[in-house]
Amino acid sequence: MNFKKRNPFYKDYTKTKAHIAHKSLYIEGKKRSHPYTVNFILGCKNKHTIINPYPFFDKFNRSLHVIGFFLKKRKSILIVNTNKEYANLIENFYNSTDLKNYSVSYCNEKWVGGFLTNWKRVYKSIQTFMEFSERFEKFILRNNIHFPRYKKMAQSFQGLKQNTFCERPCLIFLINPNENRHVVEEAVALNIPVVAITDSNTNLLGISYPIPGNSNSIEFVHYCLQWIARVITK
Template identity: 25%
Template sequence: MKQTLQKMIQAGVHFGHPKDQWNPKMLPYIYKEKNGIHIIDIIQTWFYLKKISKFLEEACSQGKQILFVGTKKQASKIVEAVALDSNSFFVNERWLGGLLTNWTTIQKSIQKLNNLQKQENFQKFSKKEKVKLEKQKQRLEKYIGGLKNIKKPPDIVIIIGQQKELNAVKECRKLGIRTITLLDTNCNPLLADLFVPANDDSIASIKLIINEFSKSIKKGMTIWEQKKNS
C-alpha cells in the first residue's frame, strides 16, 4: 500500500480543482484544501482503485466487454494505448450522439469502415471518387476506429473526464450500462455507478489509474480464455 500511495503522490493523483470549481457532492472524498486547491483523500483513492480493479477482473473473467471513453487532450492517447493493450474498445476523439442509444446506425457505420479498409487504395474508382472515399474512411477511423471489432454494446464503460463526457454518461444510464468514472473534485458521484476519486486532468494520474484497470482487465480475460478452452 505504501509504495502505491507514493506512486500516486508522485503522479499528482491527489490534486483536485480550485475550491470555487468544486462539486459539493465530492466533499466525502476531499481530504483538505491547500492554497485554494482541494486535495483528494488519497487513502480513499487507493481503496476504490483496489475495489474497482477486483470488479474489472471478475467481470472480464465472465467475458464482459469494456469500452474506454476519454476525448479530452490529456486522456486521448492514453485511452487508445490502454484499450489496445487490454484488447478493449475506445472512443478518444468525440462521442457521437446516439453511439449507444442508436446502436443500429453505429453498427452500419462500423460495417462501412470495415468495408472501406478492405479495399486496396480504391483502385477501381475514379480519382474524384477515391478522394471522397479516402476522406470518408479517415473520418470514420478518427471517430469509431476504436470500435471496429465490437459486435454488441459494451458491458462496462470507463469514463475519463465526466464533465466532457456527459452525453456518454447519459446514454449509459438510459441503457443501464455500468460505468466506472475517474472522479475529480468538479465531478458528480451520483452520475457514476462505480468510481475512483482522482485527478482526471494530469496525464500521469490518468495513466497510473487506467494502467491498473488494464492489468485487471487482462487478468480477467486470461481466466475467461482458460474457461473457454477447458
Template identity: 25%
Template structure:
C-alpha cells in the same frame, strides 16, 4: 492490484481543483484544502480503485467487454494505448450520439468504413475519378478517427471506463439509460451521480490519468487470464469424463459384420 498510495501521490492524483470550482457532492472524497486548492483523500482513492479493479476483473472473467472513453487532450493517447494493451474497445475522439443507444446504426457506419478500407486496398479507387477518390478518402478518414476503436464491438460493453465525466456527459447519459455500469475518475468539480464505481482523483494530469487507466487495464488482463484458465479446466474435465471406447468383438471367420450363427434344430 499492485499499487501503493505513494505512486498516486507521485503522480499528483491528490490535487483537486481550486476551492471556488468544486461540486459539493464530492465533499466526502476531499481530505482538506491547501493554498486555495482542494486535496483529495488518497486513502479513499485506493479503496475505490481497488473496488473498481475487482469489478472489472470479475466482469471480464465472465467474458464481458470494457469500453474506455476519453476525448480530452490529455487522455486521447492514453485511452488508446491502455485499451489496445488489454485488447478492449475505446473512444478517444468524438463521441457519436447513439454509440450505445443506437448501436445498430453505428454498426452500419462501421460496416461502411470496412468496405471503404477494402476498396482502398484492392484497386477499386484506381477506377474512380480523382475528385471522387479524395471525397471517399476524406470520409474514410473521418469514420476511422471516430470508430476505429469500436470497429469490432458487435454488442454493448459490460461497462464503461471514463477519464472525465464532465467532458463525456453524452456517453454517461447513454450508459445510465441502458444501465451499463460506469467506472470513472472524479475530480473535485465532478458529479458522482450515476457513476457506479467512482475513483476520486486528478482528471487533468496525464501522469495521474495514465496510472489509473493502466491499473484498470491490468484488471482486464487479469480477468482474461481467469477466463482462459476456467476454459482450460472445463476442457480438461470434459476430456476426463469421456467414456473409454470399448473395442467391438471381431466377427467369426467367414461371417460378415452383423451376421449371426443360427444353430441347427435338434
C-alpha cells in the same frame, strides 16, 4: 504496519498529482467543487482542493475488481476519452496490452450522440465502415486520395474496428466525465455501469464506480491504466 507500506496503490500515488484537484475558489457565487464529492475531499491547500487518499484507495480497488470481473466474463468494455492529450496514451495502452484478446474497445474522438441508445443504427454504420476500410483503405493510402469523410470516420472508429465490436458495451470506463455527461446519461438509460475518473468538480450522479482523482493529470490517467494492465495480466 505502516499504511503507506501495506497499501499497494500508495506507491507513485502522490507523484502523479492524483490528490490535487480543482481550485476551491468561489467564482460568480458558485463553488468549483461539486457537493457530491464532499466525502472524497480532505481539505484545501494553495487554493486547490485536496482529495483524501483513503476513499480513493477504496474506490479504486473496487473499480479494478469490477473491470477484472467483466474481463474474466468476456463482457464488452468501452474506454471513452475525448481529451486529445490522452489519445496517444489510450491507443498505446490498448496496443501494448492483451486487450485485443478481450472484448475491449476504445473511443478517442468526439462521442457520437446516441452511440448507446441508438445502438443498432450505430453498429450498422461501424460495420459498413469496417467492410469499406478492409477493401479500400490500402488503395486510398497508396494513391494519396483526399477523402475527408473517410478520414473522419477512421478517426471516430479507430478503436472499434480493431475488435469484434458486435454488441452494445456492458461496461463504460470514462476518462473525462466532466466533458461527457451525455455518455453517463445514455449509460444510465440502459443500465450500463460506468467507471469514471472523478475530480472534485464532477457530478457523481449516474457514475457507478467513481475513481476520485485529478482527471487533468496525464500521469494519473497513466497510473490508472497501468493498474488495469496488471489486472489483465493476472
